Amino acid sequence: MVTIRDIAKRAGVSVATVSRTLREPEAVRPAKRDAVNQAIEEMKYVPNAIAQQLRRPRHEAIIVIVPEIANPFFSEIVQSIENVAHELGYRVLIGETQGKQERLDYYAEMVTSRVADGLILLGSLLPSVVRATVKAGKPLPIPLVLACESYAGLNCPHVGIDNVAAAKLAVQHLIAMERKRIATITGPMVNSLCADRLRGYHSAMVEAGLTPEAGWIVDGDFSIESGHTAMLRLLELESRPDAVFCANDEMAIGAQQAIHEKGLTIPDDIAIVGFDDLRFGAYASPPLTTIRQPTNELGETAMRMIDAMLHDKPLTEQSVVLAHQLIVRRSSGAQERLASNK
């Protein structure tokens, strides 16, 4: 391995000069600078980043922790984090927990052990170190930004949407489509955002004077399959719903499939609304009405927040709530209704 010392020798200068040529070239006389650069070129020198990091206080690296990379919703956020990170000069490490606390802690330790400067957390689990903090009411042990989920009692920068309002909007849309028997397929209730979405559902129902019947609230786990099985259960109900609000698009796609299998049609027999606005939802059959989360802004904001924390810039807001949006497509019956109104 060729080191800075080899370059110094070859160029006939001191190591300090080599280092300076790399860090602040203006500070070194052109003649030497050229000699150094030439030596670097000739010997194909690449500075050892590990050694640099040992000396420097900052590494300009962050970790993004995702429950599941293969989930397009998360990977789209990651993608936008990557873009901004690059622009701000950060390196991005991605860790996948698959819902395991052990893995999460493993990645969190990468910031206590100085591999990275900070953490962006997508998903519902908290690292053990942080969890201890919450209980003790202490400040955060590591620079952390929460994207998507927020935790009561944890004083931590956060970016997300208003899930209660968003879910409510989705259900209100179904109500506006003159559906009355509205069911919901929820995500795993350990996630606070699932609880929020369920709350939004209830709130919309109550305000419209509708009462969810027994069996209209079914648990899913965010997977296509769980949406499928949940829908099958709803279809077996005596009091079959005429609309379903799904807590994410993947479950909505699974639900659509189940409806087709039973020979029913969407939206005539049952209207569907999803959540997330996955790329694939627009190409489902029929195209899925959904709530769009601004994945780009989510990622970008999270990245800018962690950058601010790491550089002690004041955060303008501790908690950023971004706008969601109802995307109306055919699965909720809007077109049909429009047509029949004419």
Add this chain to the structure above:
Amino acid sequence: MVTIRDIAKRAGVSVATVSRTLREPEAVRPAKRDAVNQAIEEMKYVPNAIAQQLRRPRHEAIIVIVPEIANPFFSEIVQSIENVAHELGYRVLIGETQGKQERLDYYAEMVTSRVADGLILLGSLLPSVVRATVKAGKPLPIPLVLACESYAGLNCPHVGIDNVAAAKLAVQHLIAMERKRIATITGPMVNSLCADRLRGYHSAMVEAGLTPEAGWIVDGDFSIESGHTAMLRLLELESRPDAVFCANDEMAIGAQQAIHEKGLTIPDDIAIVGFDDLRFGAYASPPLTTIRQPTNELGETAMRMIDAMLHDKPLTEQSVVLAHQLIVRRSSGAQERLASNK
């Protein structure tokens, strides 16, 4: 920051003893070991991974480079790499290139600068350093494993499937379904695997005595949208095809949508076969016949190969070709044909 020296002082031992307590506890007397562990506990010491890496020859970290994380095909491979990596004690960094050479080189430099030990490359671009190697006929400058794509003339471990045979199988299936006017939507031709798939298409056609008409071969870029627009072009043809082989599932999903929009039905009017076996394909309408790539094995094999390279274990095979599989669902008309045969 609390260092190994602080612990040594607190526990009344030397730094060497602390280090040993961490690395090989059996080698230190239980009394001291306990004192050290207690000090570590009390002071919440976490070893500085950067400093460790500076001393150690290996970091047990690899980089996986993906063109696009949000592409489920890639993210599923990444997921299985992560799993095996974890088991083998590696840390995984993920880099996304978005097709940009500059970004790719940036990540590749992370291994020359010792941030990671090796590289797993998904996608078609090669890092500049490696490209230089190919020309010069030199050995690889960095430990590298190619997943998916392979390069003629580059002597580099590789895992993938036989794309020519897989594409051929897909088209032969359409031929077996008694389709004669078979078109194809290709991926970007810079990828060697797209060229391979096109070759497989041709080969199947020629062997069956069929000749692709002008306009039956349309370019896509692997995105849903490009599948959609490509299909629209096919539908405008005088000699409209009665089947389409798409080089990936996303384009197939886009194509299905286009067909529906024109009021045609799948598979009666046009049969569709995709490639990759995305989760979403099984829930498309109708469910998509496709070629399954073994993403799990792909990731696992790639990870085991790079591990072998890094630890100088002999590679049993320089190039591993995994089995693909035809997954027959309704989009290719197999069921319909079965029914009418009775």
Add this chain to the structure above:
DNA sequence: TCGCGTTCTGGCAACGTTTACAAAAATATG
């Protein structure tokens, strides 16, 4: 109790950088 072989322990030199400080060289000033 002594001597000897083992097992443990501590001191210290790396690892490859960056950077404070001092020294040297270049430049400006009179």
Add this chain to the structure above:
DNA sequence: CATATTTTTGTAAACGTTGCCAGAACGCGA
């Protein structure tokens, strides 16, 4: 041309570990 000032350079001390080596402590048999 000497001196003062500024710019450029080199020396060496960090950064936090690990692991070699020498020496200390221990255990055991006589």
